Amino acid sequence: MAHGLRRNPAAPDTQPEHSTAPAVELVRLRGISKSYLRGKQRVEVLHHIDLDIPEGDFIALMGPSGSGKTTLLNLIAGLDSPTHGSVSIAGQRIDRLSSGALARWRAAHIGFVFQFYNLLPMLSAQKNVELPLLLTRLNAAQRRRHANIALQLVGLAGRASHRPGELSGGQQQRVAIARALVSDPMLLVCDEPTGDLDRHSAEEILRLLQRLNREYGKTLILVTHDPKAAEHARRTRHLDKGALVGQG
Amino acid sequence: MKYLPLLWAGLLRRKTRTLLTLLSVVAAFTLFVMLDAVRIAFNAPNSVAGINRLIVTSRFSIIQPLPFAYASRIQAITGVQNVAYAIWFGGVYQDRKNFFPNMAVSVQEYLAIHPELVLPATQQQAFRHTRTGAIVGRTLAERFGWKIGDKIPLEATIFPKKDGGNIWTFDLVGIFHADRPELQGIERQMLFHYDYVDEGRLQDQGTVGWYIVQVDDPADSDRVALAIDRLFANSAHETKTQSEKDFQRSFVKQIGNIGLIVSTIMGAVFFTLILLTGNTMMQAIRERIPELAVLKTIGFPNRIVLLLVLAEAIVIMLCGGLGGLMLAHALLPVMATATSGQLNLPLTLSTWLLGLALMILIGLLIGLPPALRTLRLNVVDALRG
Numbered sequence A: 001m002a003h004g005l006r007r008n009p010a011a012p013d014t015q016p017e018h019s020t021a022p023a024v025e026l027v028r029l030r031g032i033s034k035s036y037l038r039g040k041q042r043v044e045v046l047h048h049i050d051l052d053i054p055e056g057d058f059i060a061l062m063g064p065s066g067s068g069k070t071t072l073l074n075l076i077a078g079l080d081s082p083t084h085g086s087v088s089i090a091g092q093r094i095d096r097l098s099s100g101a102l103a104r105w106r107a108a109h110i111g112f113v114f115q116f117y118n119l120l121p122m123l124s125a126q127k128n129v130e131l132p133l134l135l136t137r138l139n140a141a142q143r144r145r146h147a148n149i150a151l152q153l154v155g156l157a158g159r160a161s162h163r164p165g166e167l168s169g170g171q172q173q174r175v176a177i178a179r180a181l182v183s184d185p186m187l188l189v190c191d192e193p194t195g196d197l198d199r200h201s202a203e204e205i206l207r208l209l210q211r212l213n214r215e216y217g218k219t220l221i222l223v224t225h226d227p228k229a230a231e232h233a234r235r236t237r238h239l240d241k242g243a244l245v246g247q248g
Numbered sequence B: 001m002k003y004l005p006l007l008w009a010g011l012l013r014r015k016t017r018t019l020l021t022l023l024s025v026v027a028a029f030t031l032f033v034m035l036d037a038v039r040i041a042f043n044a045p046n047s048v049a050g051i052n053r054l055i056v057t058s059r060f061s062i063i064q065p066l067p068f069a070y071a072s073r074i075q076a077i078t079g080v081q082n083v084a085y086a087i088w089f090g091g092v093y094q095d096r097k098n099f100f101p102n103m104a105v106s107v108q109e110y111l112a113i114h115p116e117l118v119l120p121a122t123q124q125q126a127f128r129h130t131r132t133g134a135i136v137g138r139t140l141a142e143r144f145g146w147k148i149g150d151k152i153p154l155e156a157t158i159f160p161k162k163d164g165g166n167i168w169t170f171d172l173v174g175i176f177h178a179d180r181p182e183l184q185g186i187e188r189q190m191l192f193h194y195d196y197v198d199e200g201r202l203q204d205q206g207t208v209g210w211y212i213v214q215v216d217d218p219a220d221s222d223r224v225a226l227a228i229d230r231l232f233a234n235s236a237h238e239t240k241t242q243s244e245k246d247f248q249r250s251f252v253k254q255i256g257n258i259g260l261i262v263s264t265i266m267g268a269v270f271f272t273l274i275l276l277t278g279n280t281m282m283q284a285i286r287e288r289i290p291e292l293a294v295l296k297t298i299g300f301p302n303r304i305v306l307l308l309v310l311a312e313a314i315v316i317m318l319c320g321g322l323g324g325l326m327l328a329h330a331l332l333p334v335m336a337t338a339t340s341g342q343l344n345l346p347l348t349l350s351t352w353l354l355g356l357a358l359m360i361l362i363g364l365l366i367g368l369p370p371a372l373r374t375l376r377l378n379v380v381d382a383l384r385g
């Protein structure tokens, strides 16, 4: 499952945006809607959404608070199921998987980055990064090696033994990115990863994400409020009141 | 095993709280050992000894004496191998607080019938041939620092002497021990000659307190017991014959149902423990909901998250419980010495096993509610905060 990170030779830095969209579609949403019960009332928070994200893409999802960005991201990442419509990732219908199968699928294919880092406070950076690898067949030495590679990639090799409390916000978020990367997932989902950071740290994180896309060919979805952040992506889609606006 | 760091991370998150919880578990299990020891000490006296021994007492009360002449009549019943007799002397050494069992017995037969009482051959000889001779158990000798050759005065409480005196003096000629640890209780006894007491006492001469009957075949006990009671039915002194075990049990019952009292206290202790630790576990898991949600998001299966929470509860119980058992193990001998052998409670294998079972059971009991809660945990809502 985890075989280290490969550089993507097909994604050189110099290529202009929009011109590289490869043919293979990684994410394919068709007719997605999602409703919640609020008390006795059904509230539809996503309305008939179609969205395609090709492999190697870096897409920013923007929109006002409450427009359904997190909800949409959760559906793509297999954390939640749509009320209607289909979610296919790399050709697989994940909206039909049982919750156990979904958990296994997430472990194998998705890397998560959250606004508040969500590291385990009692574990060192190294152990936090190793967490997803506990679910693989790798032995302790292999897990350590993979975690070190991931920490190197985010520029924190020297902080492996630090606990989250001993790291700055930006550093914690980089540990979280290393954790999301370590099992070499095909899709990285980031929900407001810079929402809690100062301008400078945010810029560092965004450049890191950009590098993961350009140099390593990772497919990324970035949810953000911040137009400056969205500029780092290859393209941006806007959500408003549960619907995608504009064209892809 | 690879999940161990996660387990420690959970336990060490709030060190003080974990420590306090551990301490309450230690205290509860220390208490458990003490109480269980009391229960064992009272409930199963000499549990394995004397399966081929019957005790014959007066039908109406165990303090009512029986005629001495019954000995030969009982001996004549088929299936009876040997008959000994004894009286409860109830003598006091120096102070009433120094209580220990002391009995006048028919020495020859009594020693023959009680092989668990180990006495060197030369001391046995001396005991048989010294009218004023007495033997004491090892524990009792240590308690008062008695040595062979000592003269031991006992003040009579039941049997004044016919010469008007009240002090009986015995010559210590032997110190015995039990042939197996679970019978250590007998090492607190003092035994001396029936003949010496019977001839010297003012009243009740020619009577005995009870007979001890050894049967040829333990399987034949019921028939022999029935034959004895039938033999003396409708006489002036009817008898009641029961196994030694039943006799001791009915004797203990006079003190009250210790087993029930102890079980009630234990129940209260563990009830409190379960409430206390159960609440702490619930709180500990509630605080960690966001972390557990992250694990589930990353793809940790429900099963593993559930086991992590259960393991945490069981580890606390096992650490605290074993700590309590070891503390009790260290405390019991200290208590025995401090009370000069009066409170010499046993710590048996069965207590350890029962304790271990309780730890796992309570661990499951307090771990299950929060563990099940993680199953119902909705990751999407939990991440939303």
Ligand SMILES: Nc1ncnc2c1ncn2[C@@H]1O[C@H](COP(=O)(O)OP(=O)(O)OP(=O)(O)O)[C@@H](O)[C@H]1O
Residues within 6 Å of the ligand: A036, A037, A038, A045, A063, A064, A065, A066, A067, A068, A069, A070, A071, A072, B381
């Ligand atoms: N479990 C739920 N039950 C009821 N309503 C929900 C639930 N989850 C989300 N919603 C509603 O769905 C709508 C979209 O929520 P969502 O979190 O996707 O918005 P968002 O675009 O991520 O907002 P923000 O920028 O504030 O994070 C909101 O109106 C929210 O109140």
Ligand SMILES: [Mg+2]
Residues within 6 Å of the ligand: A069, A070, A071, A191
């Ligand atoms: Mg959101």
